Structure formats: structure tokens, C-alpha cells
Amino acid sequence: MLGLINKAIENFAIDTYGKRFWNSFTRRHLNGEFTFEPLLEYEHALTFRLIDWLAEARSKTSADIMEDIGTFLVSQRNGEALRRLLRFGGANFVEFIFSLDELNERSEIALKDLNLPQLSVERINQNSVSVRVDQSWPGFEHVMAGILHSLADDYGALVFINVSPPEGGSAYLVLELIQHHFTEGRKFSLA
Amino acid sequence: MTQTPYDILCPFHISLSATGCIRHLGPSMAKLIKSENPVGKHFFDFYSVERPYGIVKTEQILPLEGKKLLLALNFAEEYRLKAVAAKADEGGIILNCSLGIGLQSAVQYFNLTYNDFAPSDLAIEMLYLLEAKAAIRKASRDLTHRLQGAKVMAEEQAYSDALTGLQNRRALEVILSRLISSRVSFSLMQLDLDRFKNVNDTLGHAAGDHVLQKAAEVLQTVVRNEDAVIRLGGDEFVLVFANLKDRRRLSILSERIIVEMQKPIFFDNQVCHISASIGITTITADRLNNSAENFLREADQALYQSKANGKSCYSFYEPVEAVLSELKHM
Structure with a gap:
């Protein structure tokens, strides 16, 4: 696993629970x-142990920790770069959701070794879509829920x-869009 | 303006009449021109053809159909458009343009948004890649900085004494070989603490360590910035004074060091009394052919002399030649 993920x-842990923690x-x-080096490679399983240890230390479920990490990744000051990169996926939220189909490829042209799980988006009806998340990173659907x-x-x-x-090697996120344009949202300029 | 299929497919297009007047601009191209009403005005009012050279008339454009053109905007000269021309109806010309390699700054300057690019255009992907590349470059530069910092720290540790922060024996070797090879005269002072063993034996190692740290502080405050203070190990120190061979000044320095060292040092409600014995050798330019070990031996010999004289004093090493010539004059 690329150190970027562990980093x-x-x-997240330092920002949320403090340096002493x-x-x-x-x-x-x-x-x-x-401290992790973002560009070095670490043992794959270590990442998931980190999450389980964090959950244990904070008396939370691993799923909750992962969702919090997802939220942190794009909402904090230091998540600005990732937020911007994701927003290149679409001009509005619906376009963005359908761009998740390409998330794996989009991340790969930026950073070859990242190997994000494959996502696939399918429309269920007018206002709902399902996002299938493969389990190459167990629990990644929770991180995605926080990000989304x-x-x-x-x-x-x-x-x-x-x-x-998860069921049969995949987990599913079901998104129900209540309103496209509920608030103004945050400004996004292309450059 | 009514919307044409070209507005959807090529929002950065320019449509010209046979005479070179603007018939229509794609909606995104209109944003670049920032003109209230460009229709009917001449192509060359807004654009210049930079490549190929010498294109100044509309008739010259059509023969270049399908070839790569480079346009400049007359009102924002630093932005270039990559363009291609094709014949259109009624003898007109249609030019499709893109922002080319200057895309990122042009997007900023002209305030372009998602909807200014056709969905089939790879411009958004290019912007995405440029940002991803910048983020990764930052990560890799940060890593390089951290490695550089770690390297500097490792080097410092390799050349410094952990207890006192002074330089160590390895550093001394480097300093001496540098002085010798650059033919700089210098003086070498070897210093042992007196009664240090006593402090260690009666008050313990913690007291001993404290005394060594205090002694190191004294030495550092007494010398000049350019002088080197080295802890060889135990209670042995060496001081190197580049470009200093004046015995009077070295004597004053030695006296000061001894006086400072004799001041009581407090540790854990206990008082430690030490002093220092010093041996000095001065290496003038004519003696630089000798080895570093030789010079250290000379300083050590002078130190031995001070100890023989009852400690808490300093002595100079007398080179054999000097002694011999004095004997001759007797």
C-alpha cells in the first residue's frame, strides 16, 4: 500500500485526536x-490494522473511523488538493457521481502505484444510484461514504x-439524491 | 446569436466570411474576445497569426486548411491559441481553436468554467493532471527535504560529542588535515580537567557528566567563534586556534580558562571543584610538513610538563630546533 494512504x-489521527495521541x-x-512517508510503499495489511487499532483506541467501529477519515480527507484545510482533484470529475454532483466509474483510472494516471479499488456506478431510478465498491481495500465503501x-x-x-x-466480493453504496441544488455549495474554479 | 451545432461541438470556434469578417464566435471564444459586438469586425482586429510567419491577409489562411496554426489574441498577447482552419459555406472559413499548452493560466485569466469546454474536450483532464502532478511534486520535494534534513543531522551527530555538544575526535581529524593542507599556521591546546576523577568517584557519574558539560560551556565562551573546541573523550579536550601563534595571547587565554574552571560548579546541592592543566603547541608555516599526530603528541608532551609542574597551569611545547639553537647561543 502506498504510504500516501497511511499518511x-x-x-486524520493527529488532526482529530492530537499529536500526543x-x-x-x-x-x-x-x-x-x-511518521509515514507518502511516497514509500508499506505492507498492505498494515493500513487495515492501523484502522482497527484506531477504532479500538477510540472505542468506535472501524466503519465509523473510515467514514470519519473520508470526511476528513476532503473537508479539512489539508484536504483541499484532493477535494479539487475530485471536483474535476464533474460540473455538478450527478456528473461527479458518474465520474466515480473512472476513479481508479483517474487516480492511476496521476499516481501509478495507488491502485484504488474499482468503483462502478449504476442508476437505480430517477433519483438513486448504486456504487459498487470492490473489496480489494476492505471497508473502502465507508471511506467513500465520508468523501461523498x-x-x-x-x-x-x-x-x-x-x-x-459486502456481499460476494463487493459492497454497495446507495445514494438517493434529494435535491440537486440545495445550497450554493463551495466555489470551484478550474485553475 | 442563435446557437449553431458548432457552438456545442466546438465552443472555441471562429466563423469568418470570405472577406475575413467575423460571422460568428463560439460561446467560449466570445469570452476570450471580451468584445460587446465582434460580429462584422475583421478577424485581424482581434487575432494575429504567429505561425506560420507572414500571414496577414484572410486569403492566406485557406491554403493552410488542415495545418496547425498558432494565433495570438491582440488584447491579451501572452495567450496563444492552437488552431486549425477549414473551408465553410459561401467561401467562408471556420477555425477551431484550443488553449493549447497555456491552458491552466488562460483558464484563470479568462475565468473559464466547466461549461466552457465541450464534454469531449480533454482540457479538464489536462487541468486535473496538472494539479495532480503539482501535488505529487510537492510530496516528493517534501520527502527530499526531510531526507536532506536527516542527512545533515546524521552528519552533525557523526562529528559531535553527544554529552557536551562539542565536536569529537573525528571532527578534529578533519579540522587538522584541512589546516595542514591549506598551509594555515595554528595553535593546538590540549587540556585535561584536574580532580575530575575525584568528582566522578565521590559524587557519581551524573555529577561528572554535569561538570563536563559546564567545562564545555566555559571553553566555548572563552574562545573565538572561528576556534574549534573538541572533546576527545573522558576529561580530555583539544582546542584549535587557526591563524593564532602569538604566545602572549595564548597565555592570557590559558590563564582565563584555568580561572574559569576553578569556579565552583554546583550539582544537586553539592559543590564540585576542578581545575585544568594545559599544554600548547604552535605550528608555524615552516613546520606544517609534520603530521597531525605529531602535533597532538607535542601538545600532549607540553600538557605532561604542566602536570609535572603541579597542575592548574599551562606550558608550551618547545620545538627541538628552537631548543638546539638556544643551546648554541649559550
Whole structure:
């Protein structure tokens, strides 16, 4: 797993629970004070252990931690770069949702080694879509739920998101769009 | 203006009449021109053809059908348009344009949005890639900085004494070889703390460490910025004074060091009393052919002399030649 992901988890933990929490966390689980390098490769399973350890330390479920991470990734000051990159996916929220089909390829042309899970979007009816998330990163659907909630705010759309547990190697997010243009949203300029 | 299929397919197009007057502009092209009513005005009022050279008349454009053209905007000269021309109805010309490699700054300057680009245009993907590349470049530059910082720190640690922060024996070797190879005269002072063993034995190692740190502070405050203070190990120190060979000044320095070292040092409600013995050798330009070990041996010999004289004092090493010539004059 690319260190970028672990670094994001580290940034989330420090921003949310404080530097002291992170230091004692890494002393306990990673043999001393530790910081991830975004461009180095780490053991794949470590990322998921990090999340489980965080959940244990904060008495939350791993799913909640992952959703919080997703929210953090695009809503905080240091999430601005990712927020912008995602918003290139579409001029409005609906276009953006359908751009998730390409998320894996879009991330790959930017950063070859990222290997994001494959997403596929299907329309259920006029106002709902389902997003299938493969389980190459178990639980990634929760991170996506956090990201999509924040991005909906960003576009000014009002949306309900329901995560259904994995089944046959995939998890599903069901998005119900209540209003396309609920608020003004946040300004996005292309450059 | 009524919408034409070209407005949807090529929002950056220019449609010209046979005489070179603007018949119509795509909606995004109209944004670049910022003219209230461009229709009917001449193509060259707004654009210049930069490549190929020498295109100044409309008739010259059609023969270039299908070829790459480079246009400049007369009112925003720094922005270039990549264009291609084709014959249109009634002897007219249609030019399709893109913002080319200057896309990112043009998008900013002209306030272009998502809807200014045809969905089939790769411009948005290019903007996305440029931003992704900038973010990754920042990450890689940050990593380089961190590695550089770690390297500098590792080097500093390799050349410094952890307890006192002074330079160490490895640093001394570098300093001496640099002085010798650059033919700079210098003086070398070797210094041992007196009664240090006593402090260690009676008050313990923590007191000993504290005394060493205080001694290091004294040495650093007494010398000039350009002088080097080295802890060889234990209670042994070496000071290197580049370009200083004046015995009078070295004597004053030594006296000051001894006086400072004799001031009581407090540790844990206990008082430690130490002093210092000093041996000095001066290496003038004519003696620079000797080795660093030799010079250190000389300083050590002078230090031995001070200890023999009852400690808490300083002595100079007398080069054999000097002693010999003095003997001759006796």
C-alpha cells in the first residue's frame, strides 16, 4: 500500500485526536515515534490494522473511523488538493457521481502505484444510484461514504447515503439524491 | 446569436466570411474576445497569426486548411491559441481553436468554467493532471527535504560529542588535515580537567557528566567563534586556534580558562571543584610538513610538563630546533 494512504490516516489521527495521541499510539503499535512517508510503499495489511487499532483506541467501529477519515480527507484545510482533484470529475454532483466509474483510472494516471479499488456506478431510478465498491481495500465503501457526504456539501447537493455490507466480493453504496441544488455549495474554479 | 451545432461541438470556434469578417464566435471564444459586438469586425482586429510567419491577409489562411496554426489574441498577447482552419459555406472559413499548452493560466485569466469546454474536450483532464502532478511534486520535494534534513543531522551527530555538544575526535581529524593542507599556521591546546576523577568517584557519574558539560560551556565562551573546541573523550579536550601563534595571547587565554574552571560548579546541592592543566603547541608555516599526530603528541608532551609542574597551569611545547639553537647561543 502506498504510504500516501497511511499518511492520510496519520494526518486524520493527529488532526482529530492530537499529536500526543498519535505519539502514544505509534509507541504502542509501531515501536516508537513514527511518521509515514507518502511516497514509500508499506505492507498492505498494515493500513487495515492501523484502522482497527484506531477504532479500538477510540472505542468506535472501524466503519465509523473510515467514514470519519473520508470526511476528513476532503473537508479539512489539508484536504483541499484532493477535494479539487475530485471536483474535476464533474460540473455538478450527478456528473461527479458518474465520474466515480473512472476513479481508479483517474487516480492511476496521476499516481501509478495507488491502485484504488474499482468503483462502478449504476442508476437505480430517477433519483438513486448504486456504487459498487470492490473489496480489494476492505471497508473502502465507508471511506467513500465520508468523501461523498462532504463532496455533496461541496456541490451544494442534498443526498442520503446508505452503505450495505459486502456481499460476494463487493459492497454497495446507495445514494438517493434529494435535491440537486440545495445550497450554493463551495466555489470551484478550474485553475 | 442563435446557437449553431458548432457552438456545442466546438465552443472555441471562429466563423469568418470570405472577406475575413467575423460571422460568428463560439460561446467560449466570445469570452476570450471580451468584445460587446465582434460580429462584422475583421478577424485581424482581434487575432494575429504567429505561425506560420507572414500571414496577414484572410486569403492566406485557406491554403493552410488542415495545418496547425498558432494565433495570438491582440488584447491579451501572452495567450496563444492552437488552431486549425477549414473551408465553410459561401467561401467562408471556420477555425477551431484550443488553449493549447497555456491552458491552466488562460483558464484563470479568462475565468473559464466547466461549461466552457465541450464534454469531449480533454482540457479538464489536462487541468486535473496538472494539479495532480503539482501535488505529487510537492510530496516528493517534501520527502527530499526531510531526507536532506536527516542527512545533515546524521552528519552533525557523526562529528559531535553527544554529552557536551562539542565536536569529537573525528571532527578534529578533519579540522587538522584541512589546516595542514591549506598551509594555515595554528595553535593546538590540549587540556585535561584536574580532580575530575575525584568528582566522578565521590559524587557519581551524573555529577561528572554535569561538570563536563559546564567545562564545555566555559571553553566555548572563552574562545573565538572561528576556534574549534573538541572533546576527545573522558576529561580530555583539544582546542584549535587557526591563524593564532602569538604566545602572549595564548597565555592570557590559558590563564582565563584555568580561572574559569576553578569556579565552583554546583550539582544537586553539592559543590564540585576542578581545575585544568594545559599544554600548547604552535605550528608555524615552516613546520606544517609534520603530521597531525605529531602535533597532538607535542601538545600532549607540553600538557605532561604542566602536570609535572603541579597542575592548574599551562606550558608550551618547545620545538627541538628552537631548543638546539638556544643551546648554541649559550
